[in-house]
Amino acid sequence: MNDEMTSVTGEEAGMQIMTFVCNDETYAFDIRDITDIIEIPDITRVPKLPEFLLGVINLRGQVVPVMDFNLRIGKPVQEYDEKTCIIVTERDKANIGIVVHRVVDVEMVNREDIIDSPVKNSVISGYIEKSGTRTALIDWKSLVQME
């Protein structure tokens, strides 16, 4: 995956995305934000946090907060099964895990194929329509509410 990442940064025109499905909708992260995809370990609950923040996990000695994607965007929670997993994302050394129902694929998209969303500061920054499926591209900063 590392090799692919470097090739992505080299090309201006395109980007690689990782698609996942939650409640039958397809979403995607910019692959450069992703550091790990892991099974769900024991999650230590932390009080006084909103419902969508499930708690913290121990990722190789690091304490990483975890959120449920469905709850975060106000959708009903899906029961966790053996294919439910956590996508660990990181920017500027701030990392957070996101519980998603199914991870689907890694794809290449061209910048011009991304249709920007008119809503400002939304979790969804744009859409990609390709062979009949619509993928919502996630704005990481809005998702994690980074200040």
Next chain:
Amino acid sequence: MLDTFVFETSSLLEELDDILMRTENDELLPDDIAEIFRVMHTIKGSAAMMGLQNMSKLAHSVEDLFYIIREDNSVTYDKPAMYELLFAASDNLKNEIDVIQDDSQELTDFTELMDKIHAFAAVMKGEDTSAAASDAGGFDLSVVFPDDEPEEVVTAKVTFDAECMMPTIRGLILVRGLGDIAEVCGTYPPNLNDDKSGDEILKNGLYIKFVTDDNDAVVNSLKNGLNVADVSIVEKPAAGASAGAASNIPDGVFADDEPEDMMTARVTFDDECMMPCIRGMILVRGLGDIAEVCGTFPSDLNDDSSGDRILKDGLFIKFITDDAQAVVESLKQGLNVKAAELVKKPDKSAPPPPAEKPAAPAATPKTPQTSEAKKPPAPAAKKPSGGDKASSIISVKLEKLDKLLDLVAEIVITESTVISNPDLKNVTTNLDRFQKSSRELKKLTDELQDVVMSIRMVPVSNAFSKMTRVVRDMNKTLGKGVTLVFEGEETEVDKSIVDILNDPLMHIVRNAVDHGIETPEERAEKGKTEIPTVTLSAGYDSGEVVISCRDNGAGMDREKLLAKGRKNGLLTKPESEYTDREAFGLIMAAGFSTNEVVTEYSGRGVGMDVVRKNIESVGGKLYVDSKLGEGSTFTIKIPLSLSIIDVMGIDVAGYNFSVPKNSIVELFRATEDTLLENDTLIMRRGMCLPVYRMSRVFDVKGENKPLTDGIMLLCDVGGKKACFFTDRLIADQQVVVKPFSPLLSRYKLKEQGLSGCSVLGDGSITLILDMKEIIDRLEEEAGK
């Protein structure tokens, strides 16, 4: 190398500041004079070794000054003026240390300050100032000739009539006039548009650098200029004699970074001398008493091949001494010695040998080329005095200590994982010896941890003493005569905290002196008789370092602050609801400054909000208290950065919390008869204390067990006591506190009483509680 220099020089300068502060209003004792002399001498030497000629020269000028004072006790001088110069020199050197660490900045030119110091020294020596000035007039030609000047550049010196008006303009006209016959590369002084250059030209003449085919034509053209008194072609000052002598000195004798005060003697032996190496060694040993030998060339006297080279070129001995003549005499007495003489390092500005390319820098001949060429041992280790003092102290990079601390933390955690390993529970054999060894191990790791912690601890006086200087400077300019008092400055805190404290303290102290303390007139008007004082105090309070800055000045007016806050739109609730602390806290809000006048020291718009942010960024807090007319107190509280803490693990409805042991007084089981008022109060040890269920504190769903059916924690934080009910205890453990991810900072977990989390030996995570925040929050809620 640079790091060492920066560190050593900074500490020397701090030492210097200490002496200056101490002696400014006191008698300057011979010991102090000698100490200042030593400091400057050391800085001079090490700066020269680093190739920082500007710093070296500045230090040299101060050293000269103190040489005069040291040699002649009866000398009279203007002490305040001298201290201004000394402080200026110290400040400039400190700045320069910052400059050299920043590659993007050029070295500062200290000429102006050095001239002042030289002039002062001249006055002291009894020469009148004008003589000193004219002395300075015989100025150093080398500034006109940069080292890397190509050979074909010719320099002409033009002197103007003394009555010449605007010599800079004349100079410009001359330079322009040369346009046809020569290409002008530059002038000295370099900037002819600067009025200051005019005086310099009148004094020293104007130097014009040019490249031409016809020197005479240029000289003639210049001579025809208006007001021109004389024109001559000047040569680059060659280091004539020494360069000549240097020609038969083999390469490698002189290292580039050799300090200025290191001397070199060349000893030549009789041709028939046997074993010149041995003779050389004996000579070197014989010098032990009168000079400190730093090295020889050839460097290895045990090597036979050195013998031939000594016979051919002579033996070079490098040393530092006060009496060079005695050294030479001593060398001459040696067996088989034909001659002994001092040799000088070839001058930098010496013209390169003609065989070399003209553009090659003159430094080439000095580049060590022989493999034997070794740098002399760093003279930094050879301070003329105080060597004994320094030898028992080493300086270590903070990163190394951090690494060590991390490792120790891991060891402590791993140790508890091993000792309380679940696998051991299934072992049926007797574990007595294992238990004994593990207790031994625990004792040792605890001690190791304490030692590592203590290594990083420094007294807070390091940060405080810097403020003496700040207050002194402000007293000079503001004339408030403020006294700075220290309390508890011996309090030890982690090194990183002292570093963090520097900037906020500086800001707060400046504010206190500038805004807090009134002018002498205002004080007299109010009938305040006590001396205007700023008090810095330090101490511990339940796991926190408390640093406060108290002044007995005007204090702050609550109403004014609220009015100003309203004007700037900073108020978030009705004014009557503001507590005093909240009202005073307004001055820490961004965009708030009550002082209308911008002074040199404060009121530039970046104020207390920056200080507050700095402190909060390391998990600290800043409080303001004030009484109108009596003064203000700024209190900084920073957690002791003891990254490993002892905690008691508790289970609250499935949540794994850890309570720092330093806030727990005792653990007990409550009995029915001690509980009062519907289970909200408890009698314990003759006190009536509030009882809280830990599950309610964090709004987590817990079973409503009767209070007699679990464990009570009696906590005491800063005098506030309360009992907390928890389902059960998990373990007594040591943890490394990790802060929560910055992505969670918006949820203000810290304010709710969760100070961080920690990974336990079995990989699970525990949440560390801050009992102080919790008790404060509960009291506040109860008050409403």
